Amino acid sequence: MSENKRRTRRQRKSNDITDKKLNSKARRKLVWVFSAVILALVGLIFRITYINAVSGEKYKRQVLTQSQQQYESRVIPFKRGDIYDAKGTLLATSEKVYNVILDCKVVNSKDTYVDPTVKAMVSVLGIDEEEIRSRLTDAKTKSSQYQVIRKEVSITDKKAFEEYCDVSAEGQELSQEEIIERRRVKGVWFEEEYIRRYPLNMLGCDVIGFANSGNVADWGIEGYYSSVLNGINGRQYGYFNSDADVEQTIIEPKNGYSVVSTIDVNIQGIVEDKINEFMVGLSNGPNGNRGARNIGVIVADPNDGSILAMGSSDSFDLNNPRDLTGHYSEEEIAAMTDEDKVNSLNKIWKNFCISDVFEPGSTAKPMTIGAALDEGSITADSTYYCDGFQEVAGERIKCALTSGHGEQTLAEVMKNSCNDALMQIAAKMGIEEFIRYQNIFNMGYKTGIDLPGEATGITYNINSMGAVQLATCSFGQGDTCTMIQEIAAVSSTINGGYYYQPRVVNKVLDSNGSVVENIDSLLLKQTVSEETSTHIREWMGAVVEPNGTGRYAKVDGYSMGGKTGTAQKIPRGNGKYLLSFIGFAPLDNPEVVVYVVVDEPNVEGQAVSTYAQYIYQGVMKEILPYLGVFPDEELTGINADITLNSVLNQHGEALAVPIEQVEDLAVPEPQEVDAEVRSGNDGQEEGFTNDEMDRMAGQ
Numbered sequence: 001m002s003e004n005k006r007r008t009r010r011q012r013k014s015n016d017i018t019d020k021k022l023n024s025k026a027r028r029k030l031v032w033v034f035s036a037v038i039l040a041l042v043g044l045i046f047r048i049t050y051i052n053a054v055s056g057e058k059y060k061r062q063v064l065t066q067s068q069q070q071y072e073s074r075v076i077p078f079k080r081g082d083i084y085d086a087k088g089t090l091l092a093t094s095e096k097v098y099n100v101i102l103d104c105k106v107v108n109s110k111d112t113y114v115d116p117t118v119k120a121m122v123s124v125l126g127i128d129e130e131e132i133r134s135r136l137t138d139a140k141t142k143s144s145q146y147q148v149i150r151k152e153v154s155i156t157d158k159k160a161f162e163e164y165c166d167v168s169a170e171g172q173e174l175s176q177e178e179i180i181e182r183r184r185v186k187g188v189w190f191e192e193e194y195i196r197r198y199p200l201n202m203l204g205c206d207v208i209g210f211a212n213s214g215n216v217a218d219w220g221i222e223g224y225y226s227s228v229l230n231g232i233n234g235r236q237y238g239y240f241n242s243d244a245d246v247e248q249t250i251i252e253p254k255n256g257y258s259v260v261s262t263i264d265v266n267i268q269g270i271v272e273d274k275i276n277e278f279m280v281g282l283s284n285g286p287n288g289n290r291g292a293r294n295i296g297v298i299v300a301d302p303n304d305g306s307i308l309a310m311g312s313s314d315s316f317d318l319n320n321p322r323d324l325t326g327h328y329s330e331e332e333i334a335a336m337t338d339e340d341k342v343n344s345l346n347k348i349w350k351n352f353c354i355s356d357v358f359e360p361g362s363t364a365k366p367m368t369i370g371a372a373l374d375e376g377s378i379t380a381d382s383t384y385y386c387d388g389f390q391e392v393a394g395e396r397i398k399c400a401l402t403s404g405h406g407e408q409t410l411a412e413v414m415k416n417s418c419n420d421a422l423m424q425i426a427a428k429m430g431i432e433e434f435i436r437y438q439n440i441f442n443m444g445y446k447t448g449i450d451l452p453g454e455a456t457g458i459t460y461n462i463n464s465m466g467a468v469q470l471a472t473c474s475f476g477q478g479d480t481c482t483m484i485q486e487i488a489a490v491s492s493t494i495n496g497g498y499y500y501q502p503r504v505v506n507k508v509l510d511s512n513g514s515v516v517e518n519i520d521s522l523l524l525k526q527t528v529s530e531e532t533s534t535h536i537r538e539w540m541g542a543v544v545e546p547n548g549t550g551r552y553a554k555v556d557g558y559s560m561g562g563k564t565g566t567a568q569k570i571p572r573g574n575g576k577y578l579l580s581f582i583g584f585a586p587l588d589n590p591e592v593v594v595y596v597v598v599d600e601p602n603v604e605g606q607a608v609s610t611y612a613q614y615i616y617q618g619v620m621k622e623i624l625p626y627l628g629v630f631p632d633e634e635l636t637g638i639n640a641d642i643t644l645n646s647v648l649n650q651h652g653e654a655l656a657v658p659i660e661q662v663e664d665l666a667v668p669e670p671q672e673v674d675a676e677v678r679s680g681n682d683g684q685e686e687g688f689t690n691d692e693m694d695r696m697a698g699q
């Protein structure tokens with residue numbers, strides 16, 4: 001404490017000088033103040049020493065990083081996982097690109113930095129000179145430390161820029177002037193980013209979906225598995241150490257998992273080709289330039305619920321999902337408000353096969369007959385007489401063939417798609433049993449497929465269903481469902497009675513490609529017995545026989561079964577129909593099931609399911625050999641000459657064989673009960689749950 005001694009000496013000297021002026025009271029006060037100050041200083045020194053020892057590093061770092069903001073922490077983005085098809089084809093991936101960031105504050109910190117920096121960016125990266133200079137001079141940006149001057153620069157361009165700045169690199173013969181100039185390139189750095197790419201563009205768009213910037217996704221596999229595909233960002237911290245060197249700490253990002261879809265791009269491609277052929281082929285019809293209002297096709301494995309392909313007529317480019325030009329004319333787009341555009345895009349992005357509900361029509365008959373047989377209301381050898389109509393609660397409900405089908409076995413009922421027989425069968429079951437089986441077949445409930453936006457359709461409940469509703473629902477009119485509900489339910493009637501939850505993804509992989517999780521097929525319930533299922537298969541086989549209503553669906557050389565659907569849309573009598581065909585092969589041991597829906601084909605007479613059969617036949621003909629299903633029947637030449645034109649010419653020679661004809665107004669509209677049932681055909685986005693239906697019925 002020599003300082004203190006010196007201080008005391010100085011104090012004594014000064015006291016001598018001022019002695020005369022200060023009285024003893026004031027002197028005492030002064031001594032007290034000095035002592036207090038000295039004590040405070042000593043305390044402060046102890047405190048500083050203590051803080052320095054305990055937290056010195058922390059504060060030093062804070063001060064240093066604050067003074068050098070370009071070394072503050074930076075995000076290292078994770079790589080979102082890939083999506084593969086069943087055979088390993090890449091459907092969606094993330095590609096690393098770089099954003100060029102301009103730190104205007106650093107560039108402007110010395111006049112000599114500006115020109116060399118601008119020159120480097122123009123000559124190496126091809127960035128517009130005016131753009132750079134305006135950022136460096138504009139009052140709003142000239143002090144900014146983060147200006148994205150160019151997005152999505154390749155690794156090659158990034159390397160070229162870094163080599164340009166690295167004057168010590170070997171092989172460069174630079175003049176002294178050039179070296180000085182290149183050393184003055186400051187304030188440019190590259191920020192990592194990933195952009196999502198879809199190598200197959202439009203193919204499988206409904207199922208794959210797309211991710212927006214920020215790895216946010218709402219549609220398809222991208223949407224449903226978004227949290228699985230996403231990883232965790234890493235971080236890079238940088239600061240100057242006490243020797244003024246840059247110290248860096250890097251926390252590596254955790255990349256997302258990849259998923260493997262059950263979709264097979266080869267089958268998906270075949271499906272989309274057939275849909276497109278139809279849309280183009282009928283684009284000159286009486287109702288505008290769309291070949292149909294909607295077309296949907298699902299290909300599935302009936303033995304485990306795997307979806308092999310799923311497509312609809314509203315395709316879009318996953319790499320450019322907001323482009324409306326393929327869907328609307330320039331004038332139409334110009335006339336759209338922002339809200340119109342959003343609505344149009346949502347309509348295009350929506351997956352018709354799982355989000356649109358409709359009255360299925362006669363493809364519901366395998367379920368009705370299966371239920372009645374299973375619960376014992378009918379037996380396999382029961383016969384039914386069709387006189388062309390059925391009188392139900394004072395309402396005359398007609399069969400498709402108004403002259404009547406006469407006496408029929410169940411195989412003939414299925415083959416002729418006889419409504420009269422179905423109404424008799426449902427009446428025998430009664431409302432309670434009919435609804436019980438609707439629930440067993442999962443109608444009115446989501447299937448739980450691993451895709452967002454699934455609707456449920458609307459079904460009657462025990463309170464809302466009357467005799468007329470029972471009669472019409474027996475042949476698929478009155479209740480509504482989605483394509484995915486229908487194919488899952490029918491699959492269970494033909495595979496031995498097993499209801500599998502449909503799925504589009506079956507594996508999750510880590511970033512090294514190792515399996516993290518196998519998503520097994522999920523058997524939810526038994527709908528009908530093995531024995532019932534065997535009968536249903538056999539009777540559906542009759543449908544595609546040469547004189548059956550599904551004759552045009554038959555692929556020559558292959559045993560198969562199926563069912564037509566020709567549903568009158570609401571309001572009845574407007575000539576609008578939803579046509580469908582669901583079928584499978586081989587007949588005794590189904591390996592693949594295909595469901596085709598053609599909503600309002602662009603033709604004069606819509607009421608023939610042949611349009612759907614044509615697409616079905618085209619798809620099956622190509623995928624059966626691809627799937628390794630061998631022909632198991634003699635060739636007969638059936639459907640060898642079927643073309644889209646021959647289908648269009650319904651009354652021509654080529655198709656002068658019995659077809660399912662439906663008369664307008666044959667089916668009454670869903671009645672009174674509750675208005676909500678009637679609105680079921682409006683493509684209700686989410687449909688209603690059975691609980692909601694119960695509440696509505698209770699009102």
Ligand SMILES: [Zn+2]
Pocket residue numbers: 386387388399400401404405406417418419420421
């Ligand atoms: Zn009939």
